Amino acid sequence: MGLSQEELKKINELKNxxxxxxxxKAIRNILTWKERVQHYFIRNMLLLFLCFLGGGGLMLxxxxxxxxxxxxxxxxxxxxxxxxxxxxxxxxxxxLLYSLIGPGWEAKQKAKLRKLYESDILAPILQVLYPSAxxxxxxxxxxxxxxxxxxxxxxxxxxxxLKRNDERDxxxxxxxxxxxxxxxxxxxxxxxxxxxxYSIKNTLSLKGKLWIVPTHRFLNLETExxxxxxxxxxxxxxxxxxxxxxxxxxxxxxxxxxxxxxxxTVIEWFNSMTSRRKLSFYSxxxxxxxxxxxxKYFFAAADDxxxxxxxxxxxxxxxxxxxxxxxxxxxxxxxxxxxFS
Numbered sequence: 199m200g201l202s203q204e205e206l207k208k209i210n211e212l213k214n215x216x217x218x219x220x221x222x223k224a225i226r227n228i229l230t231w232k233e234r235v236q237h238y239f240i241r242n243m244l245l246l247f248l249c250f251l252g253g254g255g256l257m258l259x260x261x262x263x264x265x266x267x268x269x270x271x272x273x274x275x276x277x278x279x280x281x282x283x284x285x286x287x288x289x290x291x292x293x294l295l296y297s298l299i300g301p302g303w304e305a306k307q308k309a310k311l312r313k314l315y316e317s318d319i320l321a322p323i324l325q326v327l328y329p330s331a332x333x334x335x336x337x338x339x340x341x342x343x344x345x346x347x348x349x350x351x352x353x354x355x356x357x358x359x360l361k362r363n364d365e366r367d368x369x370x371x372x373x374x375x376x377x378x379x380x381x382x383x384x385x386x387x388x389x390x391x392x393x394x395x396y397s398i399k400n401t402l403s404l405k406g407k408l409w410i411v412p413t414h415r416f417l418n419l420e421t422e423x424x425x426x427x428x429x430x431x432x433x434x435x436x437x438x439x440x441x442x443x444x445x446x447x448x449x450x451x452x453x454x455x456x457x458x459x460x461x462x463t464v465i466e467w468f469n470s471m472t473s474r475r476k477l478s479f480y481s482x483x484x485x486x487x488x489x490x491x492x493x494k495y496f497f498a499a500a501d502d503x504x505x506x507x508x509x510x511x512x513x514x515x516x517x518x519x520x521x522x523x524x525x526x527x528x529x530x531x532x533x534x535x536x537x538f539s
Contacts, residue, residue: 206512225315230503313358328362347479348375350390353377372393411447434448441469
């Protein structure tokens with residue numbers, strides 16, 4: 199995940215550009231909008247309290263005869279009363295307005311934050327490292343294909359697509375797949391997958407559909423973590439490798455093509471993954487998809503002040519470099535595969 203000195207220099211130069219500074223300020227404003235609203239309500243309440251305190255104090259001084267009654271004092275008390283009434287009405291209207299538009303506004307701000315980060319922060323960093331690459335903020339990898347390569351879930355949230363624009367037509371997204379379940383403390387999100395999904399053109403003579411899904415043992419029983427639907431729809435095959443059969447299940451629609459693909463090179467590579475990361479694989483006749491389970495976002499915007507302060511451009515660049523290196527590793531494995539070379 200190392201960056202060259204030249205890349206680090208370009209990253210630092212990018213950080214100091216007027217466009218980056220403007221975009222970073224816009225992101226900060228999005229993150230602090232709720233805090234500014236809270237400050238607005240606090241200022242109104244504080245001003246209202248001071249008006250009550252000042253008005254009550256003046257009335258007490260007038261009643262005690264410490265201050266003489268006059269037209270000036272009567273006018274001052276009248277203005278204070280009107281100010282208090284105005285602040286009370288303003289606070290009530292502000293609370294009602296916020297309760298009506300606040301939730302929708304918050305959702306819009308989150309969407310705006312993501313799009314701004316991906317187009318104005320992430321994309322320039324990506325292009326420093328890979329000048330022909332871009333971030334597509336308008337589209338996603340097809341949900342039908344996403345559902346084939348990661349466990350089943352109720353909701354799938356993708357980042358914008360990082361497109362390498364090379365001969366592989368490489369695409370990468372962050373993916374968070376989750377379901378909502380009722381627990382002891384109410385409804386809560388249950389994570390089914392968090393990591394990256396990669397997609398490249400299928401330039402191999404790999405026919406039909408093929409799935410390689412990770413498994414693990416629970417109470418001495420093998421489980422596929424959400425891939426159970428696949429088990430009943432397609433043909434399951436084994437290979438002559440005990441380690442592979444213990445850690446992965448294989449399903450296909452074309453057994454001859456699948457067995458040709460599952461050469462010793464491919465099997466050995468998947469076996470090497472068991473100690474490094476959790477991986478799943480799916481291919482159809484046009485695209486190959488693989489998912490890296492690492493419980494991390496690589497391309498997500500900082501969505502709170504703490505993450506915003508901790509964010510570093512060099513770290514974002516290293517995550518991009520890591521994702522590209524992993525895609526290169528998979529591509530190299532595929533093309534070293536003696537069955538399809």
